[in-house]
Amino acid sequence: MNEKLLQYLWNFKIFNDFNFKDVDGNALEILDFGKWNFNSGPDFLFAKIKQKNLVLAGNIELHVKSSDWIFHQHSGNAEFENIIAHVVFIHDIEIEEFTTKKIPTLELKNYIDENVIAKYQVLLQETHFIPCEKIFNPALVPFYFYEENLLKKLDEKSEEHSEALQLCKNNFEEVLFQQLAYAFGLKVNAHIFKQIAESIDFSIINKIRQNHVQLEGLFFGICGWLEKPQDDQMQIWKREFDFIQNKFSKKFAVITPKFSRLRPPNFPTLRSSQLAALYAQHQNLFSKLMEAKNTEQLRQIFSKVKASDYWDERFNFGKISAVKGEKFLTQDFIDLILINAVLPLKYTYLKNTNYAIAEEILEFYAKISPENNTITVGWKSLDLKAENALQSQAMIYHHKNFCRKKNCLNCEIGLQILKKRTSKTS
Numbered sequence: 001m002n003e004k005l006l007q008y009l010w011n012f013k014i015f016n017d018f019n020f021k022d023v024d025g026n027a028l029e030i031l032d033f034g035k036w037n038f039n040s041g042p043d044f045l046f047a048k049i050k051q052k053n054l055v056l057a058g059n060i061e062l063h064v065k066s067s068d069w070i071f072h073q074h075s076g077n078a079e080f081e082n083i084i085a086h087v088v089f090i091h092d093i094e095i096e097e098f099t100t101k102k103i104p105t106l107e108l109k110n111y112i113d114e115n116v117i118a119k120y121q122v123l124l125q126e127t128h129f130i131p132c133e134k135i136f137n138p139a140l141v142p143f144y145f146y147e148e149n150l151l152k153k154l155d156e157k158s159e160e161h162s163e164a165l166q167l168c169k170n171n172f173e174e175v176l177f178q179q180l181a182y183a184f185g186l187k188v189n190a191h192i193f194k195q196i197a198e199s200i201d202f203s204i205i206n207k208i209r210q211n212h213v214q215l216e217g218l219f220f221g222i223c224g225w226l227e228k229p230q231d232d233q234m235q236i237w238k239r240e241f242d243f244i245q246n247k248f249s250k251k252f253a254v255i256t257p258k259f260s261r262l263r264p265p266n267f268p269t270l271r272s273s274q275l276a277a278l279y280a281q282h283q284n285l286f287s288k289l290m291e292a293k294n295t296e297q298l299r300q301i302f303s304k305v306k307a308s309d310y311w312d313e314r315f316n317f318g319k320i321s322a323v324k325g326e327k328f329l330t331q332d333f334i335d336l337i338l339i340n341a342v343l344p345l346k347y348t349y350l351k352n353t354n355y356a357i358a359e360e361i362l363e364f365y366a367k368i369s370p371e372n373n374t375i376t377v378g379w380k381s382l383d384l385k386a387e388n389a390l391q392s393q394a395m396i397y398h399h400k401n402f403c404r405k406k407n408c409l410n411c412e413i414g415l416q417i418l419k420k421r422t423s424k425t426s
Helices: 003-011 096-101 114-124 145-167 172-184 186-199 202-208 212-222 232-247 268-281 285-291 295-302 309-313 331-350 357-366 374-381 389-403 412-425
Strands: 029-032 044-051 054-065 083-090 105-107 314-316
Touching: 003 044, 003 054, 003 083, 003 114, 044 083, 145 172, 145 331, 145 357, 145 389, 145 412, 172 186, 172 202, 172 268, 172 285, 172 331, 186 212, 186 268, 202 212, 212 232, 212 268, 268 309, 268 314, 285 295, 285 331, 295 331, 309 314, 331 357, 331 389, 357 389, 374 389
Parallel strands: 054 083, 083 105
Antiparallel strands: 029 044, 044 054
16 A cells, blocks of 8 residues: 555545444545645645544545655644544554544544555556557547537536536636636645635725735735745735725634645746736726627736736745846736636626527637647647647546547547447458
8 A cells, every 4th residue: 555546545535334433433424525635735636524423625635645744744733724634544653643633533444445556556647648549540549529628528517607606606707816816826826826816805905905915915914825925015905905804794714825846937826926916917807808899909918917017027925037128928928828717707607698608618719829748748749739729628637538538439539539449350
């Protein structure tokens, strides 16, 4: 057993029995196993458990042995403060801080079949990008493959938007703010930025949105970056944050983004300032985005957005950088925002009033350059190259929902391959 395999089994819920009991014999119900975290911090985020009629939400850390908590030096690390359960394969020692805080430890040894471990160890060693990699033929990709996959993805996003709209009392502007925050957070901070956006009553954003400094102060304050100001500008932001909390009788909880595995231009400090600038520059942002007739008009809305002057010579607070210059949004980043936040919400907003919106949205995607990531590179290695974002988004969706799950019998490409091979052998 290794930690990677243990995380795999937890993520895919591969157990003999789900009637879990902690090491003290108390029933432990896992309401949500959490989101697998591939960055620094706990292994599973946004989990939810129930014990003794008490529901707790937070993060879960997995280890092969309980003592690994000490060995990995997690004690005192702020990223591991919100742990609600410690899940281990073998419970070898008691962890004093878990006992004090009444955090349950779950030992999985007796819930996992040894034969299952052996089988999944083989699967984890699989190196194929897709199950049919050795027999894949780009010529068998069916007509409308890209369009159908992208529309499936947009419909799924539309369902998520509908759920968010119910919580936001059908306020599309508020949902847009949350979606933009998610996109500005990129992969490392997407969920954290969205959590920050959800913690802010959008009416506050509307009331201060003409003031870039106040918006920055609000975002930076919630991130916990203003507790010890290092210069005059940070003092100003702190005063604005304190003023906002007093004015609106709101005490914001601290939600701290991550810097690890990020290049300086993508630091959450800059992205927060740029998000504040976007809202300070455009008082009718939602309307402008929905009314845009083509991709270039959408890009123009973001083209002049830059971090405040403080960041011209910095990437982090109080530290002068040798690399100086204005921090505008790059076109690549703007395109990512359009792909991941703006166009999906535009599709949701207009699809009930404009029957031709599907074709129109596909045209927007077709005018954007394709993403360059491990999935699109994998398809390219099989001679299937994305020419635009319509194709790259379709490839990403298909890989996630069919290839990764080995859902080959429901895959249009898989069916084409099966027919082709069957005809050769008949």
